Amino acid sequence: MATLPEPSVSSPAPAAAPGVHPRPLWSLRPASDREAGDAIVANFLLHWFPAKALRASLEWRYSLWLGTVSAALLLLLVVSGLPLLFLHVPSVERAYGSVKDIEYVVTFGSWIRSVHRLSAHLMVAAVFLHLVRVFLTGAYKNGVGRGQHREWNWILGVVMLLVTLFLSFTGYLLPWDQLAYWAVTVGTNIASAIPLVGEELRELMLGGRTIDQPTLIRFYVLHVIVLPGALFALLAYHMWRIRKDGGLACADRAVALPAPAEVPPAATKTYSLLGIARGTHPTIRATSVERPETTVSSVPDLTRRAAIVVLGTMAVVSILAVLVPSPLEEPANPLVTPNPAKAPWYFLWLQELVTDTTFRIGSFTVNGAFLGGVILPGALVTLMIAWPWLDRSPASAAGRWFPRSRRTQNLVFLLIVLLVLVLTYVGLFARGPYWNLYWPWEAWPQLPTRI
Amino acid sequence: MAERKDRRDFLVGIGIGAGVVALGGQGIAALRSLVPNVSYDAPTTVKLGPPAEFPDGMKFLPEQRLFVFREGNTFHAISAVCTHLGCTVRAEALPRVETKEVGGRPLKLTHRFLCPCHGSRYEGDGQNVAGPAPRPLAWYDLTLAADDGQLVVDMARPVAHDFRLTIV
Numbered sequence: 001m002a003t004l005p006e007p008s009v010s011s012p013a014p015a016a017a018p019g020v021h022p023r024p025l026w027s028l029r030p031a032s033d034r035e036a037g038d039a040i041v042a043n044f045l046l047h048w049f050p051a052k053a054l055r056a057s058l059e060w061r062y063s064l065w066l067g068t069v070s071a072a073l074l075l076l077l078v079v080s081g082l083p084l085l086f087l088h089v090p091s092v093e094r095a096y097g098s099v100k101d102i103e104y105v106v107t108f109g110s111w112i113r114s115v116h117r118l119s120a121h122l123m124v125a126a127v128f129l130h131l132v133r134v135f136l137t138g139a140y141k142n143g144v145g146r147g148q149h150r151e152w153n154w155i156l157g158v159v160m161l162l163v164t165l166f167l168s169f170t171g172y173l174l175p176w177d178q179l180a181y182w183a184v185t186v187g188t189n190i191a192s193a194i195p196l197v198g199e200e201l202r203e204l205m206l207g208g209r210t211i212d213q214p215t216l217i218r219f220y221v222l223h224v225i226v227l228p229g230a231l232f233a234l235l236a237y238h239m240w241r242i243r244k245d246g247g248l249a250c251a252d253r254a255v256a257l258p259a260p261a262e263v264p265p266a267a268t269k270t271y272s273l274l275g276i277a278r279g280t281h282p283t284i285r286a287t288s289v290e291r292p293e294t295t296v297s298s299v300p301d302l303t304r305r306a307a308i309v310v311l312g313t314m315a316v317v318s319i320l321a322v323l324v325p326s327p328l329e330e331p332a333n334p335l336v337t338p339n340p341a342k343a344p345w346y347f348l349w350l351q352e353l354v355t356d357t358t359f360r361i362g363s364f365t366v367n368g369a370f371l372g373g374v375i376l377p378g379a380l381v382t383l384m385i386a387w388p389w390l391d392r393s394p395a396s397a398a399g400r401w402f403p404r405s406r407r408t409q410n411l412v413f414l415l416i417v418l419l420v421l422v423l424t425y426v427g428l429f430a431r432g433p434y435w436n437l438y439w440p441w442e443a444w445p446q447l448p449t450r451i
Numbered sequence: 452m453a454e455r456k457d458r459r460d461f462l463v464g465i466g467i468g469a470g471v472v473a474l475g476g477q478g479i480a481a482l483r484s485l486v487p488n489v490s491y492d493a494p495t496t497v498k499l500g501p502p503a504e505f506p507d508g509m510k511f512l513p514e515q516r517l518f519v520f521r522e523g524n525t526f527h528a529i530s531a532v533c534t535h536l537g538c539t540v541r542a543e544a545l546p547r548v549e550t551k552e553v554g555g556r557p558l559k560l561t562h563r564f565l566c567p568c569h570g571s572r573y574e575g576d577g578q579n580v581a582g583p584a585p586r587p588l589a590w591y592d593l594t595l596a597a598d599d600g601q602l603v604v605d606m607a608r609p610v611a612h613d614f615r616l617t618i619v
Contacts, residue, residue, distance in 0.1 A: 182538060186568060189536040208490045218485075335513035337538040339567035354536065355569040358583035368569075368583035369536050434541075435570030435582075 029300060036297035049298040050243065054251035058296070058305055062137070062250045062399075065309045066130035071235065072313035073123040078228070080116040088174060090220040092213050095176035096331045103328060114321035120168050122317065124346045127164045131157060135413050138406055140388045141398035142245075143252040150249065150398075151388035153241040156234055158384050163231050165346065170223035172344060176216060181332035182341045184211050184219070190354065190373035211334070249399030254294040339433050348427030349420045350377060355435060380416075495607035502526065502595070502602050502618055508561050511542060517591070517604060518542060522559055526616040528604050529577045530589040531564070538568035540588070551576060554613025564588065576612060590614055 026043050030036035040051045056062070087106060089098040102109040134140060140154035169187065173180040188211075192202035207214025246252070296302070329338070343351045353372030358365065397403040402410060432438040433445060497515055499505075505521045512519060516531040516539050531539050542562040549560045553576045560575025572581040577588030592608040593616040595601070602616075 182568070185538060186536045193536075203490075204486060207485070208487050209492050210490075212491075214487065335516070335539070337541075337567050339541065341538060341568045351569065355583050358535070358585055365585040367535070367585040369585075372583075373536075431570075434565040434567055 027299075028303065030297065033297060036299045039299040046299060046303065048239065049302055050247075051298055052295045053298045053302045054247055054254050054295055056254050056294070057248040057251040058302060059250065060305075062401075063248060064129075064133055065305070066126055066133055068306055068309045069313050070123055070126040070130055072310040073119045073126055073317070074231065074235070075310070076119040076314060076317055077116060077123065080112050080119065081224070081228075083112050084116055085224060090174065090217055092176055092216050092332070095174060095216060096328075099175040099177075099328060103326070110325065111321050114324060114326045115317055117326045118320050118324060119317050120171055121344075121346075124164055124168055127161050128346075131161055132413075132417060135387075136410055137249065137401055138391070138393065138398045138403065139249040141249060141391065141393070141395060143249075143398065144395045146246065146252070148245040149241070150245050153238060153245065154388055155385050156238045156241065158381065160231060160234050160238065162381065163227055163234065167223060167227045167231065168344065168346065170219040170227065173216070173219045174223060175328055176332045177329040178332060178336075178338050178341075179329045179344075181211065181334060182337055183343060184215060186341075186343075186351075190369050193367055193369035194374055195370070252399055340431055340435050342427065342431070345424060345428055349423035352423040352427045353377070496603060496605045498596055498599075499602040499604055501600060505602070509542060513539075515604065515606065517606070518562075518564075519593075519602070519604075520561075524618045526593050526602065526618070527614055528591045528593050529564075530591060530606070532589070533566040533568065533571055533584060534579065534586040534588065535566065535569055535571050535582070535584045538566050540564040540566045540571070540573065545575065549575070554611055556613055556615065587612075 026039040142148040357372035358368035564573040571584035
């Protein structure tokens with residue numbers, strides 16, 4: 001009976017199978033390029049990154065790292081959302097009480113809820129600022145003749161902004177307080193203002209003709225499963241597109257630099273590329289991407305900055321959550337509309353729009369609910385999605401802040417942003433009881449809260 | 452050989468088609484199941500109480516989101532649901548009673564209505580006068596219950612602004 005020889009200590013390690021990484025260990029502080037590459041290939045999470053990153057794309061001042069901030073906030077939302085998922089009861093009778101328990105009874109409950117709420121608010125802001133940055137730097141534009149499709153990623157980004165907003169909307173309904181109830185009332189009535197399909201759409205959203213248990217459970221399932229799932233799928237696709245498009249737009253120029261002169265390799269060494277390509281010389285030709293002055297190893301240069309951004313975001317939110325408590329309005333009361341009834345800040349510009357856009361032509365009335373709540377925001381989203389094809393500026397304008405060739409469109413864009421901000425300001429600070437305009441120094445009249 | 456390739460193409464097509472039908476069927480069934488077949492609505496015809504219990508002037512019924520007006524033995528009811536986006540309007544008493552021709556008949560206006568959500572304003576007869584409201588507030592049919600003589604509102608039946616229920 002043949003026995004396998006005992007492996008002796010002195011015998012050389014067997015060669016790894018093709019595609020199997022020989023060393024399970026990797027280092028966040030690699031001593032060589034080889035170790036830096038190992039870290040990317042051998043680590044499940046780091047595999048997300050390329051082995052080499054372009055120096056230009058790591059610039060703080062270019063991207064402001066707003067996408068990473070948004071992703072970090074999403075991570076915080078998942079982490080803080082999980083305990084809330086155990087504690088919140090999605091029932092119209094008990095939702096309010098369960099949120100009150102989270103706030104006043106559960107250990108750390110109030111802090112966890114604050115982390116969740118603040119992350120949500122900050123994520124809306126971060127995603128919006130990320131979109132503003134991408135527009136202003138023309139980062140949805142492609143380099144010349146490089147087969148990129150950055151416009152797809154721009155569309156993905158716009159959709160992700162909408163999903164983020166819808167996640168916020170479905171989220172602040174869950175406490176089933178006054179804010180929730182009247183936000184559902186107004187939000188679904190905006191949907192019902194759409195001609196022909198409006199009423200059916202509203203019934204589908206509510207799960208009936210009135211706001212009740214089916215409504216809460218619909219928004220709950222959207223908030224905890226459907227929308228986060230969609231957002232993660234979109235996020236993965238968004239990141240994959242960045243890789244497929246050759247990195248950030250600002251790095252296109254570094255890639256366009258001439259490749260370093262090819263040094264014929266000495267035929268004495270055996271090379272292996274990820275265990276797939278083997279031979280006596282590298283089978284993939286070096287391009288300028290490999291130039292030491294334009295590229296760095298992702299580990300540690302990219303990972304260090306990403307860690308700083310993620311940890312910084314977590315620190316800011318964690319501390320803010322101690323200082324800023326989360327409000328909870330009175331329990332949902334279908335009998336009394338609060339006065340004034342205000343949406344959260346990121347929807348106030350829409351609340352202003354639906355207020356200001358009802359107009360009459362003779363006996364014909366256009367409802368602001370349709371014009372301001374559906375047509376105008378719809379047109380804005382359509383314009384944003386179509387913009388990469390309407391932007392006629394040269395490819396050289398991609399990945400630069402305020403290039404001369406994109407001055408007009410950047411100004412128009414900033415004007416629209418400013419308009420949205422002004423409407424938000426008016427809604428936030430200048431609207432008092434009965435949605436009347438008050439200057440900041442004017443006192444609101446004392447009105448009974450109930451009739 | 453060409454014949455064989457056609458058959459393969461055909462089978463691949465069948466496979467893809469079956470996949471599309473299978474997934475599409477699941478999707479349609481899932482979406483259709485979310486369209487409610489039954490709506491457990493509150494009844495639209497509600498007994499509001501004996502007419503004698505209503506004060507002269509206006510009474511707000513929050514449960515029905517309804518204003519009931521009484522002028523002697525004449526009654527009418529106006530909805531409190533804003534025609535813009537469905538918030539509940541609030542009544543504000545006028546400093547002095549005005550009289551307006553409504554539906555060809557004089558009507559004493561004691562209040563006006565203001566919406567807290569987007570600032571729509573309505574006169575005492577429900578006529579929209581300012582803000583985004585596209586239509587006047589709805590007027591609803593009032594009757595007396597045959598069995599106990601209570602005031603009954605039918606919120607599924609809007610009526611014209613000349614409607615008055617006079618109890619003799």
